[in-house]
Amino acid sequence: MTGFLPKRAMGLLALGVSLIAGSASARDLTVVAWGGSSQAAQREVYYRPFTEQTRVPLLEDSWSGGLGILRTRVQAGNPTWDVVQVESDELQLGCDEGLYERIDWAALGGRDAFMPEAVSDCGVGAVVWSVGLTYDGSRLRDAPASWADFWNTQRFPGQRTLRRGPKYTLEIALMSDGVPQSEVYRVLRTPAGVDRAFRRLDQLRPNIVWWTAGAQPGQLLASGEVVMAAAYTSRMFAARRDDRRDFRVVWNGSVYAVDHWVVLRGSQNRDNAMRFVQFATRPENQSRFPTLAMQGVTNLRAARQVDPAVATSLPTHPDNLAVAVSLDVEFWVDNIEELTQRFNAWAAR
Known part of the structure; x- marks a missing residue:
């Protein structure tokens, strides 16, 4: 979902700092999202815990969308972004163009573990807005x-x-x-x-x-x-x-609608990128996200674990889905x- 501002300014600030101690190499794992309050929640729930648990340095950036940006990075042969949060149309078009790596759904618990709109050959649902x-x-x-x-x-x-x-x-x-x-x-x-x-x-x-x-x-x-x-x-x-x-x-x-995590084709950090996607879609991790971001989650078990006081304010609550498009x-x-x-x-x- 676009519209969370500021985006680029926040991303540039984050680019200068690795989420673990020490200087960042040119090819630390880089995760790109929409900035603002949503990305702030991702930082607390996904980015920092991922680095703490895996010891994989993680940098973050933000963007405002646009398939052409991703196309240019992939076609250059060495994209400096690894994991990107994209909207559904960018997912479909980019998948058709071969811009993204294929998802190993078995490593994520299978397609049936997620709401149908979150499942794609090239992406995994990140949030529901x-x-x-x-x-x-x-x-x-x-x-x-x-x-x-x-x-x-x-x-x-x-x-x-x-x-x-x-x-x-x-x-x-x-x-x-x-x-x-x-x-x-x-x-x-x-x-x-x-x-x-x-x-x-x-x-x-x-x-x-x-x-x-x-x-x-x-x-x-x-x-x-x-x-x-x-x-x-x-x-x-x-x-x-x-x-x-x-x-x-x-x-x-x-x-x-659902935004998705994708891994850009040709990423030098492909394995760690997939590790991050797996981490960020586990039910025990996703279930913590709505309390901070007030957005829905895509893992069905995670949706059931969300604080009931928060769940009624999410688009993924059954009562809200029943009357939505x-x-x-x-x-x-x-x-x-x-x-x-x-x-x-x-x-x-």
């Missing part, structure tokens, strides 16, 4: 219950914030217009369905404040500039915990370029 309807309970006493309420500016006057881009936004628009969650991608795969989503956005357009970074929805809610947001749910629950904000999440119609990776791999062009042209009008 979601985008959902959120609002500030201290400002909005009449609680919205659906994306249809998000569009109801008479009952809920004020501005709303949506991600500036087609992904999640078009799905949300269709659900607000009465499309059942199970039918969202069937409808969105048709020209009429895409037109319908944009018509729905037209209706709300005067009340939309766009966000481009994951921190912005919380800031807009906290300032009162918007009354509702489509936001990363982990950020909302982190704000409740850390800043005592009365942010609330409506799980109905939330959209969830799984991001259709194949749809976005096939359509992201065309729909992004159309969205940008629409937004620029």
Whole structure:
């Protein structure tokens, strides 16, 4: 999941320091994630314990996504990154291009040990994140219950914030217009369905404040500039915990996806990279991650071991999954370029 800022600055700071004593060699194992609060949690739960237990020096970096970056590193013949956290579309496209090493699932306990969306020939699910309807309970006493309420500016006057881009936004628009969650991608795969989503956005357009970074929805809610947001749910629950904000999440119609660990093809640290992936996906390790990051985990045993007080705030809780939409990776791999062009042209009008 992108949007955890700062990214590059944090990564550069981490690059200068090995997680065990001593100077780092040029080819210490390097793990790359999204930065911010999520990577801070990974540092506590995965990076430091891995080095302490294995004595393998580990460096961390952060990035903002983009398959071209990984392609360039692999094609150069000596990628300086070893393990990278990627989104699902980057996983699928990179796997098709041969950019990643193959996963030995037997060493990880088998494919059945993980939720289906976490399983790939080239990657292992690292975290589960979601985008959902959120609002500030201290400002909005009449609680919205659906994306249809998000569009109801008479009952809920004020501005709303949506991600500036087609992904999640078009799905949300269709659900607000009465499309059942199970039918969202069937409808969105048709020209009429895409037109319908944009018509729905037209209706709300005067009340939309766009966000481009994951921190912005919380800031807009906290300032009162918007009354509702489509936001990363982990950020909302982190704000409740850390800043005592009365942010609330409506799980109905939330959209969830899985980020994956991949090992770049040609990594000189392939064996240690695979050791790290194995370590970071063990249930006893994964189960500690949600308490810090407020994101879901992919190992089924780990999900059952999460603190019950935290589990209800995760997209992987059974009650939340039951009313959510799984991001259709194949749809976005096939359509992201065309729909992004159309969205940008629409937004620029």
